[in-house]
Amino acid sequence: MLIANELSKDFGSIKAIDRLSLKAQAGEVLGVLGPNGAGKTTFSRLIATLLTPTSGTASVDGHDIIKESEIVRQVIGFLPTEPGLYGRFTAVENLQYFGRLHSMDERVLSQRIDQLLKKFDLYEERNRRTAGFSKGMMQKVSLIRAVLHDPKVLLLDEPTAGLDVPAARVVLDMVKEFKAEGKCILFSTHRMVEAEKICDRMVIIAKGHIVAQGTVAELRQQAGQDDLEEIFLRLVGEVS
Secondary structure, three states, X not given: OEEEEXXXXXXXXXXXXXXXXXXXXXXXXXXXXXXXXXXXXXXHHHHOOOOOOXXXXXXXXXXXXOOOHHHHHHHEEEEOOOOOOOOXXXXXXXXXHHHHHOOOOHHHHHHHHHHHHHHOOOXXXXXXXXXXXXXXXXXXXXXXXXXXXXXXXXXXXXXXXXXXXXXXXXXXXXXXXXXXXXXXXXXXXXXXXXXXXXXXXXXXXXXXXXXXXEOHHHHHHHHOOOOHHHHHHHHHHOOO
C-alpha cells in the first residue's frame, strides 16, 4: 500500500532523510517515531508529494510519488502539524472548499461533511468561524478534512500535539476506526506511550536514519528490556 525504498531528502548539506526504506499495509497503523528534528515531518511531506526526494523512490497504492503525484494526492489524506484552516471560514465552508479541491460530488460531499461532523461531535459548531475554535476543535476539523474524500492512506503528523487528554483520546479512537475501515495509516509521533496504544508496528528514526523497527514485542526483544521509553531514548541516543 505504501512503500519507500532508499528515500533521501537533502536541504543543502543537511540530510533530513537518509536512505529510508519501509512498507505499510492496508489496515495497519505504522508508527514513525523520533525526537523533534528526526525527519518525521520531512518523510510525511515527501509521501504527500509536497517535497521532491533527492534520491530513492516511493509509491502509494502502486502510484509513484513523483511520476503520478496527482493520483497520489487523491489516494492520501494528510494531516500536517499545523491545521491549515481558513479562520474566516466556518467549519462547513472549510470542508466544502477542501472537498471541492478533490472534485467530490456535491451531494456526496454534503453527506460526508454532516456524517463526520456528527462523529466528531462538531455538528452544532458547523456554522462557526474556525478562528474561534479551540486547539482540539481545530485538530478535529483538520482530521475530518484529511479523511473527507475517503482516502486509502492517511498520513498523520503529530495528530495529538497540543491536545488535552479528552481531545487526544477522540483522535486516537478515530484512528482506530479508520484502521478498522482498512485504511493504511502512517502515524508520526514522539510519544512512545501513545504509539504503543495505537500502532501495529513502529519505525524509530533519528537524524534521518531508521535505527529500529518492528512490533512492540520485537523492539523489546531486540533491546532486551520492557520499558519502551527507555528503549526509545537509548536508540535515539546512540546516534545523537
